[in-house]
Amino acid sequence: MEMVMIVNIVSAKDIAKGIVKDLGLNPECYAVTSIEVLSALIRRTTGLLCPCTRKKVLKNVIQSLEGVIPNHSDLKNEVNEIISMLIAHGDLIEHNDTTRDLTRREFILNRAPMAFVKRESGACILLGVSPDDRPVLPDYLQEKILYNNFTRVITVEADPDIQKHLLDIGFIEFPSMAWTKYPQPIAAEKHIAYMRKCLMSSSTTTEIIEGLRILDSATNVDYYPDRWVLPHEHTGMFIGRRPQSYGSDLWCYVELMNGKPKRFLDLPLPGSVWSGADEAWHLQAAIDSFNGRPQHYRINDRVDDCKIFDLFSPIPSWAQRRWVMLGISVPRNKCLMSFRFRSVEIEEEIRFAKEHLWLSEKIE
DSSP states (O other): OOOOOOOOOOOHHHHHHHHHHHTTSOTTTOOTTSHHHHHHHHHHHHHHHOSBOHHHHHHHHHHHTTTTSTTGGGGHHHHHHHHHHHHHHTSEEEEEEOOSOTTSOEEEEEEOOSEEEEOTTSOEEEEOOOGGGOOOSOHHHHTTOEEETTEEEEOTTTOTTHHHHHHHHTOEEOOHHHHTOOOOOOOHHHHHHHHHHHHHTOOOBOSOOTTOEEEOTTSOTTOGGGGEEOOSSOOEEEEEEEOOSSSSOEEEEEEEETTEEEEEEEESOTTOSSOHHHHHHHHHHHHHHHTTOOOEEEEEEOTTSEEEEEESSOOOHHHHHHHHHHSEEEOOSSSSEEEEEEGGGHHHHHHHHHHHHOOEEOOO
C-alpha cells in the first residue's frame, strides 16, 4: 500500500498569529512586533532561561522571530530597550554576578517574583515572571488582563476582588510607596557637583578606553539616539558607556581632554540602590538643565478629560514607576514614551518632572 504524505504550507503571517495567541494575547488586536507581544515574549524567554545574561535573552528572542518577520534582526534595538523597561518596571532584576575573575563585571538578568501593586483605583499592576514559563493565573483572571505596552493591569471593574484573588494564588503585594520610591529633589548644580567630586576622587585613571561612547550634551535633547557619539575633540565630563568582554556595556561618568579619557567612574556608585542607567539618565538631565538646554516634556489634550504627557529622553526607573503607577503608558507619537493622566492630576506630575528631573515644557 502506497503511503501519501500531505504537507501543509503555513504562512509566516499564520505563524505570527500563532505566536501572539500562544503568549496569551489576541492576534486580532496585537501584531507580533507590538510592544505588548515583544514584552510577553521576553518574559517567556526569561522564564525559561534565567538566570542568564541580557545578551542571551536578546539573542533567543530575536532568533525566535527568524523566518516570521522580514528583517527581524532590525528589532534588536527595540527588544533591548524593552528589556530595560521591564527591569525598570519590576518584571526583571539585573544584578552583578560574583565571578572568580574580579577584573570584569558580569551583569545577570533574573526573574522578579510574581507580585502586584494596588493603585488607588483598586486596579492591580502585575509584576514579575513565572519560572519555567508555568502558567500562574487561572483562565478567568488571565482573560481580564489589560496589556498596555509592557504593563499588565487587572482593573477592579473587571474583578472587584482582584486583590484577594492574587493573594490567594500566592502573589506578593508590593507597597506602592516602596515601588515608586524616588530620591529627594535637589538642585541640578548640586547634583552635578556631587558627582564631579566622586569622579575626581576616583582612583581609576586611564588614557585609553576601547569602544567608549559618550552622550554629547551639545546635541539635540529631543532625539536621544543621536546623542550618543564617539569621543572626538570633546573636553569635559560626560556620561559614557564602555564595553566589557562579557555582559552589557557599563555605564560610566568620564572626564575627557581633547577626546582622550583622563579618569572614569563606573555607575552605579558603590552602595547605590539605583541601576547604572538610572544614575546616568538622572545625571544627564541635571547636566542638560545646568547647560541651559533642559530635557523636555509635552502636554497634549484629550477629549476624554485626560492629558497625554510626552517625554523625549529616557527617565530613571523610579520616575517611570511613578508615572506607570499614577497614569497609563500609551502609544508614543514622535517622542520616546507617553503617559496618560486625568486632567485634574497633570499639574502634580508636571511639578514632579520639574523638581526631580529638571524638565521644561516643549513649546511647538
